[in-house]
Structure formats: structure tokens, C-alpha cells
Amino acid sequence: MLSEIDTRPFPAVPAAFNLASHVLAAGARQGFKPALIVLHPDQDETIGYAELLSLTRGCASALLAAGLAPGDRILMRIGNGIAFPIVFLGALWAGLVPVVSSPALTEAEITRLAALVAPRLVIGEAGVPLPVGFPRVKAPDLASWITRDTTEPHLGDAEREGYVVFTSGSSGMPMGVSHAHRAILARSAMHQAWESIGPSDRLLHAGALNWTFTLGTGLLDPWIVGATAMIPAPGTRPADLPALLSRSEATIFASAPGVIRQMLRAPFPALPKLRHGLCAGEALAGALRADWQQKTGTDLHEALGLSEISTFVSGSRDRPAPNGSAGFVQPGRHVAVLGSDGKPVPRGEIGELAVSVRDPGLMRGYIGQPAPKGPWFRTGDAASMDRDGAITHHGRLDDLMNPGGFRVGPAEVETAFEGLEGLTACAATEVEPRPGTRIIALFYEAPCEIDVTRLRQRAEKALARWKQPRHYQRLDALPRTGNGKIIRRALAAAYRKDET
DSSP: OBSEEEOOOOOOOOSSBOHHHHHHTTGGGTTTSEEEEEEOSSOOEEEEHHHHHHHHHHHHHHHHHTTOOTTOEEEEEOOSSTHHHHHHHHHHHTTOEEEEOOTTSOHHHHHHHHHHHOOSEEEEOTTSOOOTTOOOEEOOOHHHHTTOTTOOOOOBOTTSEEEEEEOOOTTSSOOEEEEEGGGGGGGHHHIIIIIOOOTTOEEEEOSOTTSHHIIIIIIIHHHHHTOEEEEEOTTOOGGGHHHHHHHHTOSEEEEOHHHHHHHTTSOOOOOTTOOEEEEOSSOOOHHHHHHHHHHHSSEEEEEEEETTTEEEEEOOSSSOOOTTSOBEEOTTOEEEEEOTTSSBOBTTSOEEEEEETTOTTSOSEETTSOOOOSSEEEEEEEEEEOTTSOEEEEEEGGGOBOGGGOOBOHHHHHHTTTTOTTOOEEEEEEEEEETTEEEEEEEEEOSSOOOHHHHHHHHHHHSOGGGSOSEEEEESSOOBOTTSOBOHHHHHHHOOTTOO
């Protein structure tokens, strides 16, 4: 049996379409029901669906009145708050192209990215670094937008550019990813095959809004089905999240595993409303899933995705992922695990995870590069598919280690150390102690050094000889991107030969 699953047909793509109009269609019938709640320690900010729609239309009117035309790009330099989704949806409503960026980027970093996307306008909040050389800058103006509710959605080819996001840059320089308006249609596969979300849900997402996981799962998906989206106010600590889950009566929680790991160290109140949690961005360790289940009484469902296509493999309430796997191919997807010859490998073998280039959720292409050619978009992720179709993620292909000629995935090594007392997180990579010699090293977070004998005994018990680390090194914090992904090239740079 080969590692290929085809669950098509893909969602139908209308001839004339607008992403923002699609997102807000259900909300237009919800009136004053809360659409978005920003959770503050003292007093929450809430906007209802009627206000969300009015602000979106007013923002679109103001942008067009500023002389912008459909197809123009707008660089967003906005933090976590109500203005972010209004600008994003308002630009799309007008046929403009919002370019999402992290407010944490420095002036030099955002200037480089702005040169790549060439925005006609920059919209920035006070205190957020702006690119040099792009003088047409506006600040969000919610008060005036609410009075300019006039513009109808710009309808056009669903293939036209809708929005731009940047890759995390964890393996090099960030790349601009151009998505079409049609990308939103592919998200319907996630609503039951991962999120299990409906109109009565209140989804709390702890991530930054510029991250596609938060933007999609935390805002757009709840609004498509008419649910309530909630986000913590800027500055909220992971330790504060359990109390927010209780106070907000969240039914679904979503975040990166790294944040969940930190919040689980805090006391947990009773959460009678919570139905389950969602995670993405890095591999979900079995010990972390078990800890969540014990603390909350609910399950934690993982999804695999990319900036280029969002999620396409997941577990769910109806079909939980087997332990150690990420889950199953979502309905309406065509996914395979490919060998070096570009053909699906037998089930059980490690290959490269790939998605059909016909998937409506796949990007139009990287800015400045040709569009992906068929039949497959190769993700660069190492994976295997079992006989039942469950997919296990083995890390990035370029992260695979090859000591002594044996291929070893970092996740397999890291899993062996789950639950070791005193160890809070770990990451494996190859290092070169001397020219021509490469070994597996395990870098870990812990309050203090862990006796290397304990670490070696753990490895000997769980791993074949060639998979066992030969070097162990404590770090105060593993190097991560703003979205919590491990930066493995930075691990190798942190290697100290005097460690054992």
C-alpha cells in the first residue's frame, strides 16, 4: 500500500469571489452577538458582528478614498488588538492586498521585507518599527471608519492575490507567500476534521495575530461559522491563561505547544465549558498531551500545516490522532509521502510530505519566484504514513540527522526524553566535534544541569545505539522563532565542545 490519500473533490471555487465577504457572511446575520473579545485583566474589549462588518466596510471605504486601487499591497505594522482584523478584512473587502508582518521585527528587518513586497501604503501603530523609504503611512482610525460604512465587497477572480504572509525564517531568510482569495475555501475542511467548531463556540487563541495559525484558527474560522473569537491582551503571560480560560468560558483553546507547556505549570481552575484544545507550529509531545488531558479533562488535537497552505493533516474529537502521530489527511485534500523519485513511498517508510498543487488552499507562489508546478508541492517535511493513514511528522528533511550513515529524525530522539524529571523541553540536532565527525547532540531546558548519567540511561532505554545522543548541553532557553518553532541552525551554533 502506497503513502497517498486522495479525499477530493476540492471545494468549488466561485467565478467571482471576495475572501472578506465570505468570512463575514454568517456574521451578517448575527447582529450584536460578540464577534471578537480582547481579554484584559480589568475590562475586556468587545465588538459585535454588526460592528465588525461596519468597521470592515468603513476601513475599505477609507482606503479607497486615499487613492488606492484593487491589487495594491498594504503593509500592516499592527499589534494584537481590534485594529488588526479590521485592517486585514477591510483591505480584502476593497480588493486590496494586506501584507501581514510581526510587530516585533526591527526597522532593518521590516525594511528588507517591505522592499520585497513593495507596498503602496504602510499602516502602523505607534511604537511599532516602520520600514525606511515608504513615506505613505497611516495609523488605524476606528472612530472614523465606523462612520464610512459604504463600500460593497470587491468581487473578482478567486485566483487573484488576496493577502501576503511571511515564512518564519527558521531555516533562512523569510519569504513572502502570496495567497489567493480562494485560500479561505480550503479552511472548511478544518472546521470538523480538526477544530470541531460551531456557532455556539467561544474560541480563545493565545498566539500573535500575524501568525497564520492565529489569524486563521483564532479569527477567520470562528467568524466563518458565526462563533466568538477571543484573544488575550498584549502582555498576557502563559501563567495567566488558565484563569482566562475559566473567566472567558472558552469552549476551545488554541496555541503552540511551547505556550501550552508553560501554562501547564500554573494552577488550573475547573473548566466545565472547555471541550478540547488545538495546537500547531511544532510537534506535540505525547507527555504534553497527557499532561493537558490530566489538567483539563479534555483532549489536545494537533495539526500539521505551513504558511504556504495552512493545515491539511490533523486529529479531532471525532477521530483523535494515535499517540505519536499528527493525525489524518483532512477531507477535500490530496496528500502523499514521496520518495526522491517523486512517487509515493510504501506505507511505513519515511519520505517527503507533499500536497497536490490543485489544492485551493495552496499559495499562489513565493513573491519573486515562479508559481509551484505540478503535480505536487513538496513541503520539505519528513513524514511517514501508517496502514490506517495516520501521518507521523519526523521534522524537516534538512533537519534529519545521518550519524554513521543512519537517518534519524530529531523528533524521535526528543520523544525519548519526554517526562524526564527536571527537563522542560529539548531539541536534537547534529554537531561536528571535529572535522569529518558528526554526532547527535541533545540541547535541553532545565532549571539546573541534569546528571549526564541519567540522560544516557534514558537514551539507552528508549533508543537504538545509533540514535542515542553523544553530547548533552543545557541552555537557559532553546532558540525559537516568535511562533515557538525551534531554530535548529542556532542550536549547532550554541554547541560547546567542553560539554559531555
